[in-house]
Structure formats: structure tokens, C-alpha cells
Amino acid sequence: MSGEIIEVRAASAIVLEGSGSALANGAVGVMTSGRYAKQSAGNGFPDAQFALTCQFSVAPIKNSFIAVYARPMAVDGSNNTQAPEATRPTRFIGQFVVNDVTAQQTMEFMANDLPWDAWYYLHNVNTGQQLPVGWAVSITPRTFKAAP
Amino acid sequence: MMTPAEQSALQALVARALSAEELLALEPLVEARNDVGIAALLSAGRVKHGPTQIGPGTIVAVLGDAGGAFLDDLQALGQTDRAVYWAMNPITRGVFDLSIPAARTSLANLRAKMSDHVDHIDTVLTIGLMPDPIAFDQVSRALNEAQGLLTYER
DSSP states (O other): OTTOEEEEEOSSOEEEESSOOOBOTTOEEEEEEEEEETTTTTTTOOEEEEEEEEOOSSOOOTTOEEEEEEEEOSTTSSOOOOOOBTTBOSEEEEEEEOOSOSSOEEEEEEEOSOOSEEEEEEEEOSOSSOBOTTOEEEEEEEEEEEOO | OOOHHHHHHHHHHHTSOOOHHHHHHHHHHHHHTOHHHHHHHHHTTOEEEOSOEEOHHHHHHHHTTHHHHHHHHHHHHTTTOHHHHHHHHHHHHTOEETTSHHHHHHHHHGGGTOGGGHHHHHHHHTTTEEEOOOOHHHHHHHHHHHHTOSBOOO
């Protein structure tokens, strides 16, 4: 129906990490291409779906988590926030729920109202296993608009 | 190859030196950062004393027929040993707390004075023992500190 609110997603995903380094349980790592500014790269879309694809060598703990943190940049025009730590997420964005398999798995979550400009980090919260080399994270910007 | 820092971190976690066999078994697990596997290996055989108050009933239950004789001899010793005399009070009331290290040490020291009951004392000292596993996130924390992985400044 015309004027109804409908969801709009970007035509393609943006890769924040194409092949991440090994990430031990409890460790935090920054994504190689992990700086994302939603006003430019995201066309101003406020939200994004995050997707993680990875493959564990040893089965992790079922229902454990891998979290995404953001480090907002130039928040007052020049100063950056602190880099996230394992015990202090600068800004918690969301978390992937892990399955206890060694086959490749892909997980996703939707994050609302992302920072304007930030570096993104991955935290292997409690899988109990090292996230091996090769994990990848991408985001697909999302917004809403009035139906034509 | 495990670094000295990683080895020290794991030894600090278990509060003892690790044997050559343990280090050999840990090597591939640390290499793969299989923290669940490391925790399981380090947890093998670890026990602790949980809160455990014992009395005549527990002692008789654990020692069986020998329990009565043990208590009799303990009470007899109390006629000449003031520490044992007063220790009989909480034992009789069923509140002798084996989770207190000093209580276990006192009981263990009775081996020298009650040579007929050395095995019984050892058995009583096992009351309240429970597994004391190392959690995998303790392993992660220790190794991540040793490897400098807790933060990553961009």
C-alpha cells in the first residue's frame, strides 16, 4: 500500500573482514577493513545485518557467543573512543550464537542505529575454542522508507 | 612450542609446577588454543574440601564397624590431650568443620598419637572432598594475558 513503511536493504554486502587472524577464546581482534561510516559507505542507512562465516577446528561450545564491538571514531569531531577490551566493550553491537560443529557455519544478527563512523572488533566471548584463521564478517546496511 | 610466559600462566593457574608429561600433552592444546581441552587436562585429579561439618554419625557411617572404636580411642586420648578434649566438643555436636585447613592439619597430626587408626584418620580426611575443576575461561584469561590478546589497539 502506498505510504506504508517498508524495509530496504543495500544491494550488496560490505566486507569488514575477508579472512581474519586466529582469535583465541576470550580474545578481541579488530577487523582488517573494519572501519565503516554509515553516512558514506552505508548511504546513511542507520541499521545493518552482520554476518559471520567461520569454521572451527575443534567443536566450540553450543550456544556460546562471538560478539561484535564498535569503537566510534571522531565522536566530537576529532577524538576517538577507546579500543574495546575483552572486559570492556566500547560499544556493544550484537552477538552471534555459535553451534557446536566443525563444519563451516554462518551466523547473523541485525544491529540498529550503528555509530556514524567506527572500527569494528570481534570478541570470541566463550566458545572455548580458538576461532581459526579465515573467518569473515560482512554487513548489509538496512533502512526503512515509505512504499511508493 | 609453549613460551615461558604461557607456561608460567598455566602454572600460576594450578598453583604448582607442571610435569614434563603434562607440558607435552598441553603443547598441541595450547598451540590450537583448545582452552576447553587445556582446562580438562589441568583439572584432572584436582580436589578441594567443601564445607563439611562432621560428627559421630558421619564418622561411623564412613568407617563402619571401626568407627566406634576410633571414637572411643579419640575420647580416651582427650583425657590427656587438651586439644583433643576440646575438639571432641564440636565432633560430638556434629559441627567439626573439615573445610577449615587447621582442622584437617590437627586431625592429620593425630596419626602420630593414634598409630592404630592411621588409615581411619586418612579416610575421615577424605570426607567432603569434591572436584575442583579449572574453568576454561580461567585458562583463556591466563593465556590471553600471557599472549597479549586481551585488547587490540588500532
